[in-house]
Structure formats: structure tokens, C-alpha cells
Amino acid sequence: MSAFRVLSGAILGLAASVALAADPDQAIRASLTKLQPDMPIEAIAESPFTGLFQVHLKGGRLLYASADGQFLMQGNLYQMKGDEAVNLTRQAESKGIAKEINAIPTSEMVVFSPKEPAKAHITVFTDTDCGYCQKLHSEVPELNRRGIEVRYMAFPRQGIGSHGYNTLVSVWCAKDRQAAMNLAKSREDVPAATCTNPVAKQYELGQMVGVSGTPSIILGNGEMIPGYQPAPQLAEIALKAQ
Structure with a gap:
């Protein structure tokens, strides 16, 4: 089952019934497993954007979440460096994909x-x-x-x-x-x-x-x-x- 099938829009507001955990890792995992019990989460860490967490899925793909797990986003995160917009999502996903393929x-x-x-x-x-x-x-x-x-x-x-x-x-x-x-x-x-x-x-x-x-x-x-x-x-x- 695709981990992205459950995400139909850019941002999903999760139901208030999702129980909040004591820390962002637990809260985000609780929300995602409620959406899809077998979602292949490998790691959750702070993203370069303050307050936004990135969820690393098996295969290298990324999702983004709020610290309380109430909001999820699927898409690209860019950082402006001078006149250039650097796609941080693509960079992180490429590293994950390389790890999978080269293994x-x-x-x-x-x-x-x-x-x-x-x-x-x-x-x-x-x-x-x-x-x-x-x-x-x-x-x-x-x-x-x-x-x-x-x-x-x-x-x-x-x-x-x-x-x-x-x-x-x-x-x-x-x-x-x-x-x-x-x-x-x-x-x-x-x-x-x-x-x-x-x-x-x-x-x-x-x-x-x-x-x-x-x-x-x-x-x-x-x-x-x-x-x-x-x-x-x-x-x-x-x-x-x-």
C-alpha cells in the first residue's frame, strides 16, 4: 500500500480525536498510524524550517508534520540561498533513495x-x-x-x-x-x-x-x-x- 494514498491534498487537518502524545515523535507517529497502520516510518526529525518536522519513510520519501501531529504536508520545502531556491526535500529524498538502491x-x-x-x-x-x-x-x-x-x-x-x-x-x-x-x-x-x-x-x-x-x-x-x-x-x- 502506498504511503501517499492517504494524502489527497497539500495539507490535511487531522481530526481532533487523535490523542496527543508527550513529544513530537510520539504525536506524529500516533497521527500517521491512525491514518495508515502500516505506514513505513523510518525516522522523525526537525526540519530546517522551525516548527516543522520531517518524516522519513522507507524508500527515501518525506512527509512534513506539525509538532502536535495535527497537520501533515506532502510537498517540496525550498530554502532561498542568494538568488537560488534550493529544493531541500529533493536533496533529502535523494539521499534516502541512494541508500536504499546502493544497498x-x-x-x-x-x-x-x-x-x-x-x-x-x-x-x-x-x-x-x-x-x-x-x-x-x-x-x-x-x-x-x-x-x-x-x-x-x-x-x-x-x-x-x-x-x-x-x-x-x-x-x-x-x-x-x-x-x-x-x-x-x-x-x-x-x-x-x-x-x-x-x-x-x-x-x-x-x-x-x-x-x-x-x-x-x-x-x-x-x-x-x-x-x-x-x-x-x-x-x-x-x-x-x-
Whole structure:
């Protein structure tokens, strides 16, 4: 269940019946668990904005709350630094996402590495039936040539049990995952295979970190790029994100 499904507006005033706890952490947790008992709260801390607390959710996403837990906000918090507006929410979420993604062993991914040591890496949530995913895959050799390692994670857009899901399972269970991924991205049949695999787990993680479509590209610093980017532009962005 998405932690954000319960938040339909920018600010929600919670019912007065919510019992207030002795401190902000307890009060905020009480409010959020009343809204959604299984909300994946990892930590609650003061935000840079005085009086506003930030709630770190599993997967790196953020919510904001008042100290008494009576008001919640979903959105971006900016800080003016000179003439520039810095998105503090994006910075914090990117760190959380990077922590989640970089903790996953590459043995659970389909990895295309440069011949020389990689200068940077990207993690791509992919679906084999996605046209732009196929276009991006055709440029993997160019990304490798520019020193970018491409790490694929599964995100079957139509959900568990769909045609895309079954294809991704076959890719992950193939003896040669790279060859199987090449077949899938070329719209060719991948020999059916089953095994213990991380496809469902990766799909769930993708939803948790905010993936809503494919390809979704996670840079080394956790910043997410939704959608296809040409190889030269993507390589430049990836190198700057290390």
C-alpha cells in the first residue's frame, strides 16, 4: 500500500480525536498510524524550517508534520540561498533513495559494465514491453563507452502476473541474464524460466521510491530521472552525480 494514498491534498487537518502524545515523535507517529497502520516510518526529525518536522519513510520519501501531529504536508520545502531556491526535500529524498538502491547487491540486477573500470553508474527500473526502455537499451553500448555502468532493476508496469512480469522473471532466471535482456529489449521471445527471483521485490521497491513509469533512472546520488534521456546527455548527468 502506498504511503501517499492517504494524502489527497497539500495539507490535511487531522481530526481532533487523535490523542496527543508527550513529544513530537510520539504525536506524529500516533497521527500517521491512525491514518495508515502500516505506514513505513523510518525516522522523525526537525526540519530546517522551525516548527516543522520531517518524516522519513522507507524508500527515501518525506512527509512534513506539525509538532502536535495535527497537520501533515506532502510537498517540496525550498530554502532561498542568494538568488537560488534550493529544493531541500529533493536533496533529502535523494539521499534516502541512494541508500536504499546502493544497498542492493548487483548480483540481484542485470548489469552491463564498461570494459574499463566504470566512472559512474545508473540504476534503471525497466519493463521489457516499454518502447522507451527498448530505445534506452539500444544506447547501453554507448553509455558503457562513456564509462557508465547500467544496472537494471525490474518494474513490470502492468503488475505481478502480467506478461511483462513473466518476461522479466525469465530474464532474471536465465543462465545469461544479459543475453536474455538483449532478446527481450529486441522484442524477441525469451525462453521461459523460473527460479527464486527478486522481480516482485524490486517492483515493490520501485513503487516505494516513487517510480510511476519506465524507464526510471536513478543516478548514483539517488536523484531520479523519469523517462528516456539520450546517451550523451545521460552520461554527462551521471558523471556529475557521483
